[in-house]
Amino acid sequence: MDLFSDESDNEMYEIGVFDSEGIVDTENRRLYNRINYRSEFSDSEFTYRFRLNKTSVDELLLKITPSLKVISSRNNGISPLHQLLLTLRFYALGTMLLSVADFIGVSKASASRIVHHVSRAIAGLYPQYVKTLSNTQNAFHEIAGFPRILGAIDCTHVPIQLLDSNIGEEYRNRKGIFSMNVQGVCNADLLFMNVVARWPGSAHDATIFNNSRLKMQCEEGLFGNRWLIGDSLYPCTSYLLTPLLNPTSVAENHYNEAHIKTRNTIERCFGVWKRRFPILSLKIRVAMQTTQAIIIATSVLHNICRLNNIRDVDPEVAMPQESGDITYAEGIGQQNHSVRQQLINNYFSV
Template identity: 60%
Template structure:
């Protein structure tokens, strides 16, 4: 039974006010696509090919389409009257191919600027489904326990870096992370089924994981007791709290070693979740060359679609493009844990492990 839910911490109010895409409309388009014959991919492709190309099966695409239809602009100068379903498929192809926006523009028979606007509009529309598909719950506590017998785990939390192009010379260095590339540091919580339960996608790459958590709505909810007697598991980048357990940096006793081993195995679910999410939608693994508002929309939209795929048990499909090697940034906590904050962890180690 679902025990609690949480509001989005992804600034959806900002997403609702997305600015125009980075491309300028100052010069008229020279290419005319009015005679382009659009293919009905729902009929022309077999199920396996459709899923490989669009990362979702036909049934799930139809379901998403029906949910976002009220938010899609059907006929206007901004999208050249592209049919709504083609707009959605164009965005899904962009999520699958990542940086090749020219390819998706050619695929749909639209200009590059139209493709940019469509991706922005569709991403914002899908992001509006955040609260329906991404929320805290306690349904997988038993599944977490079955991983390594760690009791009362509600979720695993961590951050992952989404590569971006330098925003601008004024604030660009804020987005350069410890590995030297530009990124948005995305915080997420997952359940034992590898579904996302909370996503924060608005902090620059230089932000410390603990800083993101300490300034999040999630932390305030945890302080208010939303988790009950359950815990989140985080790595050493996070502060240990009564509701957020971290590993011991220097375990010495057999009990402490068992605690750390169980903690690491159980917490690994968030790393697996990031892997599944990025392989299905490579756009969040490759370098995005969009405005910051639109990057945030794409991150939230693909997170929503990831959960829909998990809910529908859609098989994992290999990426269509070459994926960069994942090398997460290791950080340590900048917080000093008080006796009160570590008491719950010590009690658990002494009485259970």
């Protein structure tokens, strides 16, 4: 059957409701009419509901279909296309699984399995779409004159609902909310180049970086003489530049101003990412492994949207007000201010 065809999915089909003895209750059997959403919606309506346009959905489906299977033992199984659309709808609404299950026409249990499998399949594309780029410095320099910037780094909290009683307080962040603390690095065009989604909300930003493969790559000189740029939660090193907490000269103030404008790219990147996929702001209510897969999968989808110039779309649901990240006096780890001071003297002195 054609992966992109909904020909067989326009027919009525039914989902049985089982009683306590496992016997189908025919009186409560539910009928669904699975809709061909690719023909039902215009291009703009489709993008608004699924956050990707039709062309990108088709291309993505080709890449992930080998990792999926038609779910259900019934003749009218859930096609890979409908599995993908259900998952994208879940990302767009950030709501209960039952709502998106009804939207596509499956049971809640099937919706849960679909979101898990599709999210893992999309996350598997991470090496293809989320990677360090070699030509980032020129675009960063155009923002505020900051030289040789590899990428802007920061962390953002993704709220979660814990479903496992064996884990708990380590996921409570300093604002009292259960969350994952997610590290991201982007270029000047708001493309993710690195995403780490395995740390609980109580983890310090610098701790995440200090235990990352990215730090090891920086220390090995893999990126040459380019710098990461981050806020004061990070230690200032020879490869990661942070702002001065108490600038005293004109040059130091110029440095801080340029630093803020340049580092703002990662904050904008997080904002665009979360507005396109509101599930990242509305408390993810699935198992931890699925939560991590969703975070990585949406970062892949974000890059697909940026690379294909898919217009930014407003959230379909009300979004919580984002409050500023918690700040610390200084980053954790050994500080090395000499490189930063040399940069200030060479580039930002009047």
